[in-house]
Amino acid sequence: MTPNKEDFIKAIFELGGKEKVVTNKDLVRMLSISAASVTDMNTRLLKEELITHLPYQGVMLTEKGLLIANQLIRKHRIWEVFLAEKLGYDWNEVHADADLLEHVSSDLLIERLNIFLEEPTFDPHGGVIPNQDGTVPEIHSTPLIECRVGDRFKIQEVDDQEDFLEYLLYKKVHLGKEYTLAEIEPYDGPLTLETPAGEKTVIGHKAAFKIFVDIIE
Amino acid sequence: MTPNKEDFIKAIFELGGKEKVVTNKDLVRMLSISAASVTDMNTRLLKEELITHLPYQGVMLTEKGLLIANQLIRKHRIWEVFLAEKLGYDWNEVHADADLLEHVSSDLLIERLNIFLEEPTFDPHGGVIPNQDGTVPEIHSTPLIECRVGDRFKIQEVDDQEDFLEYLLYKKVHLGKEYTLAEIEPYDGPLTLETPAGEKTVIGHKAAFKIFVDIIE
DNA sequence: AATATTTTTTAGGGTAGACTAAAAATAATT
DNA sequence: AATTATTTTTAGTCTACCCTAAAAAATATT
Ligand SMILES: [Mn+2]
Ligand SMILES: [Mn+2]
Ligand SMILES: [Mn+2]
Ligand SMILES: [Mn+2]
Numbered sequence: 007m008t009p010n011k012e013d014f015i016k017a018i019f020e021l022g023g024k025e026k027v028v029t030n031k032d033l034v035r036m037l038s039i040s041a042a043s044v045t046d047m048n049t050r051l052l053k054e055e056l057i058t059h060l061p062y063q064g065v066m067l068t069e070k071g072l073l074i075a076n077q078l079i080r081k082h083r084i085w086e087v088f089l090a091e092k093l094g095y096d097w098n099e100v101h102a103d104a105d106l107l108e109h110v111s112s113d114l115l116i117e118r119l120n121i122f123l124e125e126p127t128f129d130p131h132g133g134v135i136p137n138q139d140g141t142v143p144e145i146h147s148t149p150l151i152e153c154r155v156g157d158r159f160k161i162q163e164v165d166d167q168e169d170f171l172e173y174l175l176y177k178k179v180h181l182g183k184e185y186t187l188a189e190i191e192p193y194d195g196p197l198t199l200e201t202p203a204g205e206k207t208v209i210g211h212k213a214a215f216k217i218f219v220d221i222i223e
Numbered sequence: 224m225t226p227n228k229e230d231f232i233k234a235i236f237e238l239g240g241k242e243k244v245v246t247n248k249d250l251v252r253m254l255s256i257s258a259a260s261v262t263d264m265n266t267r268l269l270k271e272e273l274i275t276h277l278p279y280q281g282v283m284l285t286e287k288g289l290l291i292a293n294q295l296i297r298k299h300r301i302w303e304v305f306l307a308e309k310l311g312y313d314w315n316e317v318h319a320d321a322d323l324l325e326h327v328s329s330d331l332l333i334e335r336l337n338i339f340l341e342e343p344t345f346d347p348h349g350g351v352i353p354n355q356d357g358t359v360p361e362i363h364s365t366p367l368i369e370c371r372v373g374d375r376f377k378i379q380e381v382d383d384q385e386d387f388l389e390y391l392l393y394k395k396v397h398l399g400k401e402y403t404l405a406e407i408e409p410y411d412g413p414l415t416l417e418t419p420a421g422e423k424t425v426i427g428h429k430a431a432f433k434i435f436v437d438i439i440e
Numbered sequence: 441a442a443t444a445t446t447t448t449t450t451a452g453g454g455t456a457g458a459c460t461a462a463a464a465a466t467a468a469t470t
Numbered sequence: 471a472a473t474t475a476t477t478t479t480t481a482g483t484c485t486a487c488c489c490t491a492a493a494a495a496a497t498a499t500t
Binding site: 225228256257260278 | 456457460461465466
Binding site: 094106118 | 306309310311312319320323324326327329331332335336339
């Protein structure tokens with residue numbers, strides 16, 4: 007296994023390759039490599055039985071591939087916790103370094119680090135950390151866009167794109183924060199969130215797809 | 224710069240390439256690669272002006288190469304401190320992981336880590352950590368083999384080979400520990416060290432070349 | 441149904457970093 | 471001084487990962 011292969015498998019997973027076929031086009035966009043390179047890597051991963059391939063359709067992860075994806079995500083997210091909690095990184099700064107560190111982390115290192123961090127369940131943007139055996143704890147959360155006016159909730163997870171995290175930092179939206187959904191403008195308009203203290207925050211319509219909440223009672 | 228190039232430059236440094244010409248043979252032994260691969264890497268590093276090359280003699284580091292070596296050693300040793308102090312690694316366990324982590328450490332990461340570790344001066348076996356600018360703090364220490372009977376000293380630094388560190392762990396020799404040199408057997412015989420409490424430790428002749436001490440007054 | 445567009449694959453090539461086998465240069469031995 | 475042994479270099483290959491350009495297949499549009 008090499009860093010490039012690992013990142014490729016992770017990309018397939020993040021594009022839904024656990025349940026559905028992922029197209030070459032999507033991988034081209036996600037990894038910023040040429041279409042020919044995607045075909046090339048596909049044939050190599052196919053040879054190792056990490057993916058299944060439907061010609062001209064796309065690829066899906068095998069059990070073996072899925073395990074590698076989850077173990078890599080475990081490493082990635084544990085490093086993100088370390089960078090945020092111990093080294094004082096903001097949540098939009100952790101990804102780049104974690105994306106490199108994940109590939110050079112022995113099992114011993116990750117398990118010691120996990121203990122040092124007191125076995126965290128979530129990474130800095132609320133992504134759940136897979137277990138050592140590749141299983142993933144089941145967490146219930148709802149996309150903010152599906153909430154109704156009047157719902158009370160806590161922020162559970164947010165999309166991990168750097169610019170989106172920076173936007174949320176600016177809006178002072180952070181994990182665990184409690185809000186009530188005060189208003190939704192029609193025709194894909196903005197959402198207004200209100201804290202228990204009465205402070206209001208306006209969030210764009212598209213942002214509401216990238217925020218996941220835990221509705222209270 | 225790539226991990227292989229970085230390790231190659233570090234190997235030249237560790238074989239004395241700051242002051243003297245390092246042979247291909249030595250690099251073959253240190254890196255466990257073929258002689259042809261050494262010649263190959265030499266020509267590539269030469270092109271980047273990181274080394275100077277005397278055909279059929281060997282290579283030396285340029286200023287540029289030396290800077291890279293020192294910065295890599297800084298990263299390596301800071302990671303070693305982290306693994307030992309925060310993750311509970313023994314001093315003979317830190318090297319392998321640090322040897323990988325050193326290549327994926329951004330400047331931001333290393334400087335934050337350095338602060339988190341409270342700016343250590345030495346790595347777990349007493350190696351001095353180069354400064355950010357590539358300069359190296361001057362530390363005075365004496366090889367144990369040069370000591371005279373009756374000298375009092377503290378353990379300052381030891382060779383970082385894994386099996387040697389394990390041997391010292393078994394002998395309960397650790398950094399900062401105080402001893403008096405009680406006896407040296409002639410004809411390259413063993414050395415006897417004595418703690419202030421009167422406990423005696425016998426050390427092989429060759430080991431005394433790999434232990435460096437700070438003589439007290 | 442025919443044509444145009446998009447996507448995927450194939451063909452051919454490049455670089456980094458490794459290898460083996462053989463040639464050339466240097467060092468050691470007789 | 472000549473021979474032998476060691477070390478370094480050259481020549482030719484290999485794999486991983488990337489590319490561009492062109493061909494083939496699938497999809498969308500007229
Ligand atoms: Mn991330
Ligand atoms: Mn990565
Ligand atoms: Mn080390
Ligand atoms: Mn290394």
